[in-house]
Amino acid sequence: MNFKKIHKYKLAIAAILIITYYFSLPKQLFNSPTSTVIESEEGELLGARIADDGQWRFPQNDSIPKKFATCIIQFEDAYFYKHPGFNPISIVKAFYKNFKTKQIKRGGSTITQQVIRLSRKNKRRTYFEKLKELILATRLEFRYSKEKILALYTSNAPFGGNVVGLDVASWRYFGRLPNELSWAESATLAVLPNAPSLIYPGKNQQKLVLKRNYLLKKLFLNKKIDSLTYTLAIQEKLPKKPFSIPQIAPHLLQNIAKDQKGKRIKTAVKIRLQQYVNSIVKTHYNELSKNKINNIAVLILDVKTRKVLAYVGNSPTTKKHQKDVDIIHKPRSTGSILKPFLYAAMLDSGDILPNTLVVDVPTQIGSYHPENFNKKYNGAVFASVALSKSLNVPAVRMLRSFGLDRFRQYLKELKLKDIKYNANHYGLSLILGGAESNLWDLCKSYASMASTVNHYDETQGKYYKNEFIEPSYLVNFKPNFGEISTEKTIFDAGSIYLTFEALNKVNRPEGEQNWRFFNNSNKIAWKTGTSFGFRDAWAIGTTKDYTVGVWVGNADGEGRPGLVGISTAAPILFDVFNILPNSNWFEPPFDELVKIPICSKSGYRASDICEVKDSVFVQRAGLKTAPCPYHVLVHLDKNKEFQVNTSCEKQSNIVHKSWFVLPPLQEFYYQKHHPFYKKIPNFRKDCLIDNKNPMDFITPKDNEIIYFTKDFKGNKNSFILKLVHSNYSIKVFWYLNKQFIGITQNIHEIEIQPKTGEYLITTIDEQGNEINRKIKIKD
Structure with missing residues (x-):
């Protein structure tokens, strides 16, 4: 009976010991904060941020270069692949030597034991602690493979200063990836964890070289390297001082660190392309900064995969000029960059044809007085030309005709997140920079439009329901375009294609004007934008394969003379496109296009009385447009x-x-x-006519407020009233508040200099036609 009880106690104690042993090792050995690390598509380091505890410690890496693995095993634990976590012979030898010298002269720890010691934060090295490490080391050997244990050691071993782990050490001391190190360099790093506080690159060079060469000789004697490799290796010089960690895409790193802090992220960024774009931005920054234009952002998207290929969030400016601000996601005034969306929307809805003639004259809508950038007017201009020349007045009039709410709905579907208010909040200025958006959303939209045309061709006339998706910086991102449908997503492919055709005709900046004369020319659909006050300059372009977006300005919003899209952002855009592979032009989506006769002068559907007709492809929705009214x-x-x-x-x-x-x-x-434009002949004097009013004011606009300026002598300058009459030779009679002030003929201009107040201007021609304008004069 006593024997059975004793036996049960032994079994219980054994069970407790086994359970204790089983659970003695924490599930996660290392809990120290790690650096946020981003890598390129090729696996090269793009940048890293130091861990929260001030250490350069990259996340766990299970891949160990063969050279370093060989070096560390030969130096630290030659029997690593043979022992169960501890080496009894090494322990006895170490105990004997330390006992004899009464100092710790030799350690008997295996790599497995060192992993345990590192995970326990290097507690004081007593014999009792050694016993704990030994027990935990054997438990670790049961849990992980030898390769995993070696990887744990390699990622967490100290390499001097605040450098932890092989990945960081390789960059800090040799400026490259661990798998690119030579035998001498691998040996140098292999000896550092043994005494990281004693030996440090740039200091104690003699001690470090002796340790390294000792290891190299051991490698040679153990036939791990040949004699030539050994001879060359011992002649290599040691690193003089640590290198800086690469910061090739610092703003992308900053962006990723918000949600992926302490992780190693492999991005889709192509490192050579990123470096080229960095160089382009630096070159332009050096020039633009002379005009106190300090900030630049560039984004490149792959149209087909919707991945980020290059990401430059800001120029290499100073901290004073906010070099750390990531401009790509910051809302900025859009200038004219939304005009292609309006043009595409009006094509898509059948409101215009590509070359519909639109009005371009001085315009006042309520208190809003839009002007073209050059303050000149064309009278009437083709819609595609108005877009390619970025004329403001036609754009405002087109928006007014199309409807603010209708256009706002299109922008809502594009998911431009910074345009968050209703249409009335922005008014007609929405199309000229009255709203804000960001480079990310705008590039996303241009890329999605390009992809719509691509997919329409690939699917023989169909659309993907989820075409306008968010891009991604992740290398393993798989875009989900959704199901295939016969229904368009936002714009139909024909309208987008015709929009791109118009954008391809935008005049390129200096040095790019002759692109059409070269066989290898790269057709690009692109648009610039300049915000009010010269605060933001934009240029966004797309091909079948790539979308490139550029923003130039000052992060603090300061405007600068010359900060114009065509002269500051566009040159950067084309420098970037010049380093990208050329793309074929978009395939015409013929199923969404129809060939119809149009009036060559007005761009409308040709009526029976149009003089010259052209047969051109237009979007199908254009079939419902009105015939030529001119x-x-x-x-x-x-x-x-x-x-x-x-x-x-x-x-x-x-x-x-x-x-x-x-x-x-x-x-x-x-x-x-248009010098060949012929005015309609006048009626013969003996004819009875019932004409529409043949005259109109040029200035002033109705209800215009006029401020009189003074000359150098303090006298008020005059104001010129102007009108145009279809009958060149007719006389026009002018009245100011019903008081006669003069007669004009041929050139209808008259000078006034009234006092402050409200006035009614009346003009009557010889045939009794009358028009009026109300104005207000202020000092």
């Missing part, structure tokens, strides 16, 4: 000098002719740019 059938006398009708001419003598006619104000500006 061609009218006029009735002329035999000599075609005057208009006539049956009140003054026999019907048999009347000649019928199609005539391209613009409203008076449009005509006034249009004929300056």
Whole structure:
């Protein structure tokens, strides 16, 4: 009975010991904070941030270069692959030597024991602690393979100063990846964990070289390296001082660290491309900073994979000029960069055709007075030309015609997150920079539009439901474009293609104008933008394969003269495209296009009386656009000098002719740019006519507030009233508050200099046509 009880106690004690032994090792050995590390698509280091405890400690890496593995085993633990976690012979030898000298002269720890000691924060080295390490080491051998244990040691061993782990040590002391190290360099790093506080690159060089050469000789004697390798290795010089950790994409690292702190992230960034773009940005920064333009951001997306290929969040400026701010995700005034979306939306909805003639005259809508950048006007201009030349007045008038709410809905579907208010908040200035967006969202949208056309061709006329997805910086990102559908996502492929055709005709910056004359020219759909006050300059372009976005300005919002998209951002854009592979142009999405006759002068669907017709491809939705409103059938006398009708001419003598006619104000500006434009002939004086009002004001605009300036003598300058009349020779009578002030003929301009107050300007021509304008004069 006693024997059975004793036996049970022994079994219970044994069970307790086994359970204690089993659970003696923590599930996670190392809990120290680690650096955030980002790598390129090729696996090269793009950048890292120091860990929270001030140590350079990269996340666990289970890949160990063969050279270093050989060196560390030969130096630290030659029987590593044979022992169960401890080496009894080494322990006895170490105990004997330390006892004899009464000092710790030799350690008997294996690599496995050292892993345990490192995980226990290098507690005081007593014999009792050694016993604990020994027990835990055997437990570790049961849990992990030898390769895993070696990887744990390699990633957590101290290499001097605040350098922990082989990955960091390789970069800090030799400036490259561990698998690129020579035998001498691997041996140098292998001896450092043995005495990291005593031996440090740049100091104690003699001690370090002796240890390294001792290891190299051991490698040679154990036939791990040949005699030539040994001879060359011992002649290699030691590193003089630590290298800086590469910071090739610091703002991407900053962005990733927000959500992936302390992790090693492999990105889709191509390191050579990133370095080239860094160099381009630096070159342009050096020039632009002379004009106190200090910040630049560049983003490159792969259209097909939607991955980030290069990410430059800011220029290499100073801390004073906010070099650490990542501009790519910061909201900035859009300038004209949204105009292609409006053009595509109007094509998509069938409101215009690519070359529909749109109005470009001085315009006042309520208190809003938009102007073209060069303050000149064309009278009327093709919609595609208005886009390619980035004319402001046509864009505002197109937006007004299209509808603010309708356009705001398109922008909502594009998911431009910084445009977060309703349409009325922005008003018509929305199309000229009244809203804010960021480089990430804008590049995403341009890339998604390009991808829509690509996929339409690849799927023989279909769309993906999830085309407008978020890009990713992760190398293993797989875009989920959703199911295939016959329904468009946002814009139909035809409208996008025609938009890109217009954007391909944008005049390129200096040095790029002759691109069409070269066979290897790279067709690019691109657009610039400049915000009010010259605070933001944009350039975004796309091909079938790549979308590139550039922002230039000052992070603090300071405007600078010359901070214009075409002169500051566009040159960077084309420098970047010049280092990217050329792309073929987009395939026309013929299933979404239809060939129809259009009026060559107006760009509208041709009516029966249009003089010259062209047969062109337009988007299918364009079939519902109105026919040309600018061609009218006029009735002329035999000599075609005057208009006539049956009140003054026999019907048999009347000649019928199609005539391209613009409203008076449009005509006034249009004929300056089109010398072959012919004004419609006047009616013969003996004819009875019932005409529409043939005249219109150039200045002032209705309800305009006019501020009088003074000359150097303090006298008020005059204000010139101007109008245009379709009948060049007719007389016009002018009145100010019903008081007659003068008569004009041929050139209808009159000078006034009234006092402050409100006035009514009235003009009446010889035929009794009348127009009025209200103005307010202020000092």
